[in-house]
Amino acid sequence: MDGAMYREILANNLIPSVRALKMGRGWVFQHDNDPKHTARATKVWLRKKHLKVLEWPSQSPDLNPIENLWRELKVCIAQRQPRNLKDLEKMEYSTKTLAAGCFGKIYREKYNDTWAAIKKVPQHLINRRDLERECQVYNKAIHPNIVKLLGNPTLKDSKWIIPMEFIFGEELETTIFKSQKSKIQLTPSIKATIITGMCEGLLHLHSKDIVHQDLKPENIMVEHDTHRAVIIDMGLAKFFRNGLNSAVDMGNEAYSPPEVLQRRGHRDQRSDVWAMGKIIAELCARVRLHTPSVCPAKIHEILSLQGQQYCNAVCRMVQSDPTVRATMAGIMPEIRRAGGGGNTGEQQRGHLPTPFPHTEVDQGNALVPSGMAQPSQDVMKQLLYKEASKGLPCPLPTTGKVRIRRYEQRNGEVETWEQNRGGD
Numbered sequence: 001m002d003g004a005m006y007r008e009i010l011a012n013n014l015i016p017s018v019r020a021l022k023m024g025r026g027w028v029f030q031h032d033n034d035p036k037h038t039a040r041a042t043k044v045w046l047r048k049k050h051l052k053v054l055e056w057p058s059q060s061p062d063l064n065p066i067e068n069l070w071r072e073l074k075v076c077i078a079q080r081q082p083r084n085l086k087d088l089e090k091m092e093y094s095t096k097t098l099a100a101g102c103f104g105k106i107y108r109e110k111y112n113d114t115w116a117a118i119k120k121v122p123q124h125l126i127n128r129r130d131l132e133r134e135c136q137v138y139n140k141a142i143h144p145n146i147v148k149l150l151g152n153p154t155l156k157d158s159k160w161i162i163p164m165e166f167i168f169g170e171e172l173e174t175t176i177f178k179s180q181k182s183k184i185q186l187t188p189s190i191k192a193t194i195i196t197g198m199c200e201g202l203l204h205l206h207s208k209d210i211v212h213q214d215l216k217p218e219n220i221m222v223e224h225d226t227h228r229a230v231i232i233d234m235g236l237a238k239f240f241r242n243g244l245n246s247a248v249d250m251g252n253e254a255y256s257p258p259e260v261l262q263r264r265g266h267r268d269q270r271s272d273v274w275a276m277g278k279i280i281a282e283l284c285a286r287v288r289l290h291t292p293s294v295c296p297a298k299i300h301e302i303l304s305l306q307g308q309q310y311c312n313a314v315c316r317m318v319q320s321d322p323t324v325r326a327t328m329a330g331i332m333p334e335i336r337r338a339g340g341g342g343n344t345g346e347q348q349r350g351h352l353p354t355p356f357p358h359t360e361v362d363q364g365n366a367l368v369p370s371g372m373a374q375p376s377q378d379v380m381k382q383l384l385y386k387e388a389s390k391g392l393p394c395p396l397p398t399t400g401k402v403r404i405r406r407y408e409q410r411n412g413e414v415e416t417w418e419q420n421r422g423g424d
Contacts, residue, residue: 145201197229277317
């Protein structure tokens with residue numbers, strides 16, 4: 001900016017502002033000793049307009065508040081030590097609050113010389129058992145498409161500090177529904193990368209007997225550079241195996257399947273599959289779906305033009321009847337093919353990842369060896385609970401219905417066998 005431009009700004013803004021504010025003549029104009037402010041032509045212009053100017057000493061201590069703000073900004077940037085333009089651009093992710101929920105807030109802060117998403121939860125809002133369960137979920141669910149726990153929680157100022165991986169990206173909610181704010185252009189290949197990534201993450205969770213419970217676009221991050229999809233926020237996640245829960249049923253109703261909304265069943269792996277199916281449909285069509293309307297017929301309607309390659313898979317994922325709904329293990333090959341990835345990893349070697357530890361069922365006798373008399377009801381109950389809780393990292397309740405699942409590798413689907421020996 002030079003003196004001529006500065007005078008033009010004053011003419012276009014200063015005088016009209018004074019008139020609009022009806023300030024009359026009882027005011028004084030203040031600017032510092034910048035060369036364009038003290039230029040002879042500027043001084044002449046101010047005199048012709050009969051403007052009273054506050055005298056400003058040379059080598060002033062910068063009394064203007066904006067100068068103090070500039071200094072604070074320079075100090076903050078210097079502390080972060082950017083090495084190049086890319087580092088500087090990443091500073092737009094400031095240390096302000098990244099997200100806030102019912103249980104706490106997440107901040108962007110340094111942790112062991114790297115940026116981290118620091119979750120801060122007031123101590124009275126979470127008990128130690130729930131905190132330990134959340135950490136166990138993170139530690140068992142290590143995968144590129146699942147956010148990482150960077151260290152053990154610590155207690156500071158009556159708040160639990162939980163350090164998690166920081167994703168340089170945006171929520172899928174922004175990518176789908178807020179295109180003006182999004183930095184991601186949703187081309188078909190980018191959509192495929194996102195869909196495959198978040199499904200791979202959910203498949204891994206289910207292979208560890210983990211139910212997310214709260215899948216929604218706000219809980220999936222998309223990295224700007226690589227378009228890697230990352231499932232976040234395991235605060236409500238639980239271990240679920242053989243019908244037994246390690247936590248209460250909680251989650252967003254907008255992404256809850258019919259059996260949950262109608263209180264006909266627990267949130268389990270099939271609930272996550274339904275939520276993921278709805279998310280994929282919304283991503284392909286870039287429309288927000290009304291939850292009660294989501295069904296295979298609706299999916300055919302909205303994916304007939306965009307995302308047609310995912311239509312069949314999503315229809316299987318949003319079946320209203322959970323007993324015929326696809327599993328992630330069963331649907332994953334089709335998701336990969338739709339995304340152009342084909343079969344990878346273990347599937348190229350002819351082995352599907354087993355989503356549930358399977359239990360052999362022998363002619364309806366289940367846990368009873370052949371040739372032995374049937375044990376009493378109490379003994380059978382103890383045997384069932386022992387088998388159901390085997391391998392889980394946290395204790396299970398002593399009541400509840402027991403369901404034994406077996407895995408059929410033949411067609412990639414999970415079939416269930418239910419032993420109604422436990423109490424309700």
